[in-house]
Amino acid sequence: MRGSPGLLGALLAACWVCASPPAVAAKAVRSKTSQGKKKPKKPVCPKPEPCPEPEPCPACAACPECPGPDAGSGDTGQDVVETIDDGSSVGAPETPEVAPAAKPSPAPPAAAPTSAPGDKLEAQGWTRVEGRYGLWREPSSGSDPLAVPYDRVEGHGLLSLRLSYQRGRSFALVASGLLHEAVFWRTQIAPDGSSRVRDRFEGSLREAYLGVFFSSLDVRVGQQRVVWGRSDLFTINDVVNATDLRDPFLAESEALHVPTLLLRADADFDPMQLQFVFAPIFQRSRFDLYGGNWAAVQPSVAGKYRGLVNLMSQLVDTSLENEAAPLFMQTSLPTGADGFAGGLRYNVSGEGIDFALYYHYGFVPTPELTVEPWFSDLLGTLDYSVMTPYDLRGIIDLAQARGAPLKATYVHRHHVGFDLGGTVGSFALKLEGAFDSKAFFYTVDLASYGRPTVQGVASVEYQTGEVGKAVILELWYQRLIDPPDVALIGVATDSLAAGLVARWTFAEHLEVEIRSVVGIKPFGYLARPQLAWKQGGFSVRVGALLVGGSSGTAGDYFSRNQAAYLAVRQAF
């Protein structure tokens, strides 16, 4: 062919441009425009500059000098918002707010990408009001000097608030607190037979820590909660924080552990992570010695001790019982350099498997109890049916002369543990093991025995991907090494128990949940069925706590705690 390009030449050239490899296409553009004697717009690179072609060209995207799909509108790359109305939204209800298709219009400037997010301040919290009615039938009526107080009705009001401030990704400040007002109506078997009302107000600082985060290292200092282990019911490796045992099954889950002053450092050596924790100050677990339904002194405790604490409680105003509880026993709390605890966690993940190793040098959560033999013998001779609180003077004088007859001492122990987790199909499988060089077990005579233990937990969780639907089954085993030749409360040489958490949501608002632990050896049970109606952060929950078991088990020991409850909770 000769001469200037006619229609055929233009057609050939256009095809050549569209179908050619990228480099050739770019050259073809330049040669084409140079023939038109106009200085061509140089194809601009890299993305997201506009495509040189006036019309969208499907193969243009393959050209390295074209920006690809971003060139769709063929304009200068300005941000654009386009609504789509295809009139065929299958199955959808009428949505009159959808605008009819419009020409692309410049969008408001999008948030410019920033190299790091700015400051962020968040406040979260919840409030809860709950009423409980005890279902336990008291065996006797009238005044019984050896009867242990029982709270028939409880009312609880709680307010939790958490504030967190984050500066970019490198710094965070977190603080949280909890206000708890509780009122108890006690069917006290007092000498005058009257019922007693007491209340308890607690304001506590929960978390208060500062976090500094680097690319492979996080450091947090302050009062905080550190969770170890993977199991949900039998948390045998969750040993860093002390526990609050005053209301172990109906309290909010986040209130069950006591945040501790800690230095925590997490180092990432992908795929391994190392965590170091150090607590310079001893933090003891919280439990009621006497007075509450979950107190250590229960009807099964030897009568001579029940009579003593009953008499002592009559010296103290009901509203001060909580403050006076520690005075009932002389405790030896670790102080100074003796009070530290620390530990290491090693974690590695890969191929869908998570594995962790734990070591913690800390304190046995419950104290070693020592009762002087002369004191125990003395109490056994007392007739509490005729004694009054003023008769305790002689006993107190004797104790001062001969030395403290009661001691509760916190003792160090070594904890070593591991856990392993993975998924198979829709199931998450977990295995945990732990060895403690010492744990204390008790008799009804308030004697304690410290022994090493080995524990294991196997867990299967059926997952649905939704927070409100899960079924978890756990099996727990404990071996008491070198057991004493006495009957211990709730423990055998080899103990075995099964636990179940089943939670299911219906119609988006109705949640049914059952939590239960069944002791297989020895036999005991604890179950908490619950029905809840939830709407966003608001929920109403009604349920019951069922506790029981064969004689000598923990279920039998705490069987007075059967109760029905109604709780209203609002998260914000």
Add this chain to the structure above:
Amino acid sequence: MNLRLPLVIAFVVPCLGWAAPSPRQVLDRVLEVDPWGMSGAEVSAKVTLKDGSGKATRELAFNGRSRQYAGNLTKSLLRFSAPADLAGVGFLQNQQAEGDDERFLFLPDLKKSKRIAGKLRSQAFMGTDFSYADLDRRDLRQSEVKALADEAVGKFDCYHLDVTPKGSDAEYARIELWVRKDNFMPLRWHMFDAGGNHMKSLTALEVQRVSGKWFLTKSRMVNLKDSRTTELVLEKVSPRNDIPDEEFTVRTLEKS
């Protein structure tokens, strides 16, 4: 000798065939597009669940960060801010080329994260009508595709594709896609089960170009089985390619 006609046939006819991308090429371009900002972006999103009558039953809000790695694979971390009972819940997903994706859920009241089974692809994501499979798009990645007749969606010309997922854990037996020709944004999805029943439909209501990248800023998923609807709105989206890899770890997920 008149060579014009043979030259036309030799050059033009093949060119006409080469001008349109193949269905596989179109699908590959769809996979390169990041409709919900899950492949290299920061997003703030709101999800509204509606019942069959159109009444809103639940609203979720979350912030998300994501990055692309190893081809079309992505890592993403979402943090829920609403409703109040989900505030602080975090979700981490790291797609894998072979085998199940890695997923973790962080529960702030328990202060620990849980590994979520990878076989949950067909399950609803946080109670919405979007499944994990819809979000990871593996059914598109591992599929066979053929072209159907082009069709317009609104005023936009679209490729119409018939996609047959081939993965062993595919949620759908067949997916029909309408892909906008100019920017390869999927504007409509129809999902079918093995019996040919139309299970779900996803419709784009609004698309937005931000810093040269297109996003599906408003979309509606309709579950035809129970007439439920989920609307996903990206209220803010910022494309980013510089989010570091350590942002998508369990360590970061547990920072609440």
